[in-house]
Amino acid sequence: xxxxxxxxxxxxxxxxxxxxxxxxxxxxxxxxxxxxxxxxxxxxxxxxxxxxxxxxxxxxxxxxxxxxxxxxxxxxxxxxxxxxxxxxxxxxxxxxxxxxxxxxxxxxxxxxxxxxxxxxxxxxxxxxxxxxxxxxxxxxxxxxxxxxxxxxxxxxxxxxxxxxxxxxxxxxxxxxxxxxxxxxxxxxxxxxxxxxxxxxxxxxxxxxxxxxxxxxxxxx
Numbered sequence: 001x002x003x004x005x006x007x008x009x010x011x012x013x014x015x016x017x018x019x020x021x022x023x024x025x026x027x028x029x030x031x032x033x034x035x036x037x038x039x040x041x042x043x044x045x046x047x048x049x050x051x052x053x054x055x056x057x058x059x060x061x062x063x064x065x066x067x068x069x070x071x072x073x074x075x076x077x078x079x080x081x082x083x084x085x086x087x088x089x090x091x092x093x094x095x096x097x098x099x100x101x102x103x104x105x106x107x108x109x110x111x112x113x114x115x116x117x118x119x120x121x122x123x124x125x126x127x128x129x130x131x132x133x134x135x136x137x138x139x140x141x142x143x144x145x146x147x148x149x150x151x152x153x154x155x156x157x158x159x160x161x162x163x164x165x166x167x168x169x170x171x172x173x174x175x176x177x178x179x180x181x182x183x184x185x186x187x188x189x190x191x192x193x194x195x196x197x198x199x200x201x202x203x204x205x206x207x208x209x210x211x212x213x214x215x216x217x218x219x220x
Contacts, residue, residue, distance in 0.1 A: 001034055004207050009073040009200045010066060011035060011051075014209040017062040017186035022053055035067050055081050058157065060172070063090070063191025064209045068199075076199035081154060087195040090149040090159055091138075091211060093188035093220075094168040095178075097145045102136035104152075107165055111156045117175060118157045120165035131155045133162055139220035144171060146220045148192070159189060171216070188216065 001019060005012040015021070015031055023030045036049045051067050052074030066086075068074035080086050107120040108128035121128060132152035139146030147168070149159055157176070163169060164176035170189050172182035182188070195206045211217040 001031060004209060009070050010068055012064055012066050012207055015057055015062055015065050017060050020059050021056045021065055054078055057191055060185060060187040061189045062212050064194045064207060073199045080196060088151045089193035091190045091192045092147045092149055092159060092163060093144050093171045094147060094163060095144055095171060096168045098166055098168055104134045105162055107131050107162050109155045109161055118161040120161050129155055131158050131162060141219035
């Protein structure tokens with residue numbers, strides 16, 4: 001992880017694509033614990049350090065994650081993410097180009113807990129949640145296309161699921177139809193930019209994370 005921004009209330013990091021945001025059954029050290037350790041060491045804090053998880057990125061995804069350093073900031077960030085007032089821009093590498101170079105997609109997603117997978121439908125079905133994103137093609141390499149995705153809602157695996165439904169599965173995302181995995185287990189999805197009003201100071205925060213350093217990303 002790389003720290004992109006920090007103050008007394010929040011800390012934002014650029015997550016590597018192998019890191020988990022919160023603890024899970026793998027028992028691997030989650031990003032939230034790494035952030036706690038970083039703050040503990042930097043400020044020589046004795047005892048427990050508070051780090052609140054306001055939102056998550058899937059493990060194979062890289063990019064910006066916001067953590068709260070105070071209870072007040074966490075409560076307000078939770079509300080902001082739930083109400084959709086945080087602007088989240090992602091970059092995704094896909095093999096197939098969408099029919100339109102730019103557009104908005106609305107699907108209805110049903111989450112299957114057992115499979116840890118979501119399914120997209122064109123119309124409302126039982127237990128579905130409305131999912132909205134805006135995309136545009138912003139780059140091309142010899143074999144792939146780079147999409148910029150503005151996420152309007154925050155559903156389980158939303159970008160992965162909706163792009164697959166469009167016939168444009170993300171490179172490396174076997175779960176959603178990519179023919180091959182990436183050697184490092186990542187998928188080519190990156191939380192590129194985040195914009196929001198600071199939960200305490202009310203300043204405008206606008207942060208960008210560089211894409212992973214590898215030949216594929218740099219080809220764009």
